[in-house]
Amino acid sequence: MKFNIALLAGDGIGPEVINEAVKVSDAIAKKFNHEITWTPALTGACAIDAVGVPYPDETHEICMAADAVLFGAIGHPKYDNDPSAPVRPEQGLLLMRKKLGLFANVRPTFTFPSLIDNSPLKRERIEGTDLVFLRELTGGIYFGEKGRKDDGETAFDTCTYTRSEVQRLAKKGFELAMTRTKKLCCVDKANVMETSRLWRETVQTMEKDYPEVTVSYEFVDAVAMRLVQWPNSYDVLITENLFGDILTDEASVISGSMGLMPSASVGEHTSLYEPIHGSYPQATGLNIANPLATVLSAAMMFEDAFGLKEEAEAIRAVVNKSLEQGIVTEDLAGKDAKAYKTSEVGDWLVANL
Amino acid sequence: MKFNIALLAGDGIGPEVINEAVKVSDAIAKKFNHEITWTPALTGACAIDAVGVPYPDETHEICMAADAVLFGAIGHPKYDNDPSAPVRPEQGLLLMRKKLGLFANVRPTFTFPSLIDNSPLKRERIEGTDLVFLRELTGGIYFGEKGRKDDGETAFDTCTYTRSEVQRLAKKGFELAMTRTKKLCCVDKANVMETSRLWRETVQTMEKDYPEVTVSYEFVDAVAMRLVQWPNSYDVLITENLFGDILTDEASVISGSMGLMPSASVGEHTSLYEPIHGSYPQATGLNIANPLATVLSAAMMFEDAFGLKEEAEAIRAVVNKSLEQGIVTEDLAGKDAKAYKTSEVGDWLVANL
Ligand SMILES: CC(C)[C@H](C(=O)O)[C@@H](O)C(=O)O
Numbered sequence: 040m041k042f043n044i045a046l047l048a049g050d051g052i053g054p055e056v057i058n059e060a061v062k063v064s065d066a067i068a069k070k071f072n073h074e075i076t077w078t079p080a081l082t083g084a085c086a087i088d089a090v091g092v093p094y095p096d097e098t099h100e101i102c103m104a105a106d107a108v109l110f111g112a113i114g115h116p117k118y119d120n121d122p123s124a125p126v127r128p129e130q131g132l133l134l135m136r137k138k139l140g141l142f143a144n145v146r147p148t149f150t151f152p153s154l155i156d157n158s159p160l161k162r163e164r165i166e167g168t169d170l171v172f173l174r175e176l177t178g179g180i181y182f183g184e185k186g187r188k189d190d191g192e193t194a195f196d197t198c199t200y201t202r203s204e205v206q207r208l209a210k211k212g213f214e215l216a217m218t219r220t221k222k223l224c225c226v227d228k229a230n231v232m233e234t235s236r237l238w239r240e241t242v243q244t245m246e247k248d249y250p251e252v253t254v255s256y257e258f259v260d261a262v263a264m265r266l267v268q269w270p271n272s273y274d275v276l277i278t279e280n281l282f283g284d285i286l287t288d289e290a291s292v293i294s295g296s297m298g299l300m301p302s303a304s305v306g307e308h309t310s311l312y313e314p315i316h317g318s319y320p321q322a323t324g325l326n327i328a329n330p331l332a333t334v335l336s337a338a339m340m341f342e343d344a345f346g347l348k349e350e351a352e353a354i355r356a357v358v359n360k361s362l363e364q365g366i367v368t369e370d371l372a373g374k375d376a377k378a379y380k381t382s383e384v385g386d387w388l389v390a391n392l
Numbered sequence: 393m394k395f396n397i398a399l400l401a402g403d404g405i406g407p408e409v410i411n412e413a414v415k416v417s418d419a420i421a422k423k424f425n426h427e428i429t430w431t432p433a434l435t436g437a438c439a440i441d442a443v444g445v446p447y448p449d450e451t452h453e454i455c456m457a458a459d460a461v462l463f464g465a466i467g468h469p470k471y472d473n474d475p476s477a478p479v480r481p482e483q484g485l486l487l488m489r490k491k492l493g494l495f496a497n498v499r500p501t502f503t504f505p506s507l508i509d510n511s512p513l514k515r516e517r518i519e520g521t522d523l524v525f526l527r528e529l530t531g532g533i534y535f536g537e538k539g540r541k542d543d544g545e546t547a548f549d550t551c552t553y554t555r556s557e558v559q560r561l562a563k564k565g566f567e568l569a570m571t572r573t574k575k576l577c578c579v580d581k582a583n584v585m586e587t588s589r590l591w592r593e594t595v596q597t598m599e600k601d602y603p604e605v606t607v608s609y610e611f612v613d614a615v616a617m618r619l620v621q622w623p624n625s626y627d628v629l630i631t632e633n634l635f636g637d638i639l640t641d642e643a644s645v646i647s648g649s650m651g652l653m654p655s656a657s658v659g660e661h662t663s664l665y666e667p668i669h670g671s672y673p674q675a676t677g678l679n680i681a682n683p684l685a686t687v688l689s690a691a692m693m694f695e696d697a698f699g700l701k702e703e704a705e706a707i708r709a710v711v712n713k714s715l716e717q718g719i720v721t722e723d724l725a726g727k728d729a730k731a732y733k734t735s736e737v738g739d740w741l742v743a744n745l
């Protein structure tokens with residue numbers, strides 16, 4: 040098969056981790072007789088520096104024309120202290136999600152047996168955790184009307200959802216649940232919010248189309264607790280944009296393997312794969328960043344965007360092997376163990392595929 | 393001194409835990425020569441059953457006339473499965489907060505040395521944790537305009553804040569920080585929400601009035617992570633209503649002592665003290681619920697509402713003693729240890745004051 044992949048390396052360590060994912064993807068393509076064309080494009084702070092906007096039209100066209108997008112990370116400290124600055128890297132992210140119609144953010148949290156003791160949670164609490172959040176990504180308070188009144192003394196944000204927005208996200212949730220343990224949790228705040236009541240009533244109506252799926256409805260505050268107490272009691276969780284932002288980040292640290300967690304954003308026009316970690320500016324250029332989350336994001340891309348399960352499994356297998364053999368960057372290296380460089384880990388993966 | 397305390401026992405185990413807090417408070421009052429008049433009033437599901445509304449006017453008048461309110465818990469399973477039912481116990485809670493002007497919810501999370509191994513977190517992560525959330529309680533998306541459009545197909549909720557609402561909450565935060573380690577964290581989502589930008593700019597302007605306080609600004613998703621990773625890195629945190637709902641619940645489980653955490657809601661007209669746990673309907677009438685969070689809420693009341701620090705310390709000391717000596721209800725009793733009844737714990741506290 041032939042693929043055209045848009046390559047958005049972004050800022051900070053983005054280019055370094057993307058580089059290793061490209062190496063591994065190319066090696067897999069060679070092994071399985073595929074042909075990948077990578078088309079690099081600017082986004083984030085580096086796009087602002089180059090052309091003044093964080094998500095240039097040219098980048099958008101490259102993404103629209105691609106079979107999938109592989110994304111690094113964006114963000115630069117020079118924009119950190121002024122969230123109301125007129126142009127910010129994050130705006131590029133939001134614009135990209137909206138323009139590409141990436142309405143479903145898929146964020147798995149799972150554990151690696153060899154890393155389980157890195158978790159802040161006790162072993163018996165975290166063992167066996169394997170959950171996936173589906174976060175709605177193009178609606179809610181992120182994109183509703185917002186502004187000031189009364190000479191700037193009053194501020195407002197509007198959270199809006201339509202039934203069809205809920206349906207298309209929930210449909211993905213039910214479908215994913217069917218491929219797993221058939222347990223779906225709808226996370227909302229229906230005791231307070233009208234949008235949550237729309238979510239809940241919409242999901243309730245869809246239950247009859249998936250009679251095998253057991254659906255539970257839980258309030259966001261209760262889920263924030265149970266994620267810490269019994270994360271392994273969850274399987275698939277669906278939720279709106281802002282709750283998803285908070286809960287997926289919370290979930291990402293419980294496994295102790297945040298540097299390894301991949302994610303996908305799927306939508307109307309294309310799908311995008313990215314590590315959940317940030318641009319880690321302090322490490323830029325040092326060749327120390329952990330590339331595994333990006334490599335595993337490429338695996339998700341092979342499986343979900345191209346339907347190539349075997350290729351994906353091959354990537355995951357070699358990542359597991361590197362963890363078991365301690366071919367890891369300094370964030371994962373034990374106290375007295377050798378820490379490998381970003382590029383060394385990538386080289387090892389390619390050599391051991 | 394003489395106090396008039398409104399007693400809102402509420403639903404489920406509310407009356408049982410309130411009963412023990414009253415016993416302990418009366419014993420403290422006797423010992424220190426105070427006189428307490430308790431005025432019981434209905435709220436929650438029991439109020440709906442009795443008079444059709446969850447926060448009757450009579451209850452409101454009793455609270456307004458009181459020096460403080462001691463509150464149990466509300467909620468009943470018969471209202472759980474239909475969040476859009478016309479009358480619900482939680483509405484009473486929201487109405488009470490609004491009508492009493494309880495704008496600041498004070499939620500400490502701390503650890504008890506003897507209970508630290510109950511935490512889902514590893515000992516080295518949770519040890520030394522002693523933080524307080526100040527959650528804004530009468531604004532934000534809870535009370536903004538909400539509803540449906542397009543024949544019910546679109547739902548919306550509005551989050552609104554005025555500068556003065558932020559100021560009065562932040563003022564409490566700065567003042568509290570001054571009595572502790574002088575570290576204040578403002579939690580927001582200023583990279584997305586206009587209300588958060590108002591929060592941030594308002595708190596920034598107030599910094600000059602508290603030059604000794606070190607203020608940090610963190611996004612809500614980052615705080616949701618760090619609370620699990622390094623809870624002991626926080627001291628005082630201020631935040632808006634919905635973020636506070638989620639984060640205080642998350643924080644409450646990390647200590648492993650949720651059944652012991654007290655809280656206060658302070659405001660314009662009076663202040664209210666309550667355990668953070670719920671009404672635990674399954675345990676109603678069984679005399680097994682843990683009364684310590686309510687007893688510790690009474691201690692907060694003595695200290696903060698009446699300025700009686702010695703009395704508060706005496707209550708806390710006897711609670712610590714009960715924990716050390718294992719005079720605890722079944723939720724805290726070790727596997728082969730005796731579990732005491734709710735009322736037995738209260739009796740022991742009174743006898744050992
Ligand atoms: C950078 C920010 C706007 C973004 C979000 O809130 O969606 C980030 O936190 C994320 O989760 O991808």
Ligand SMILES: CC(C)[C@H](C(=O)O)[C@@H](O)C(=O)O
Pocket residue numbers: 230231260482485637
């Ligand atoms: C019952 C509910 C409306 C309430 C809230 O969200 O404020 C509760 O979760 C709380 O935190 O006291």
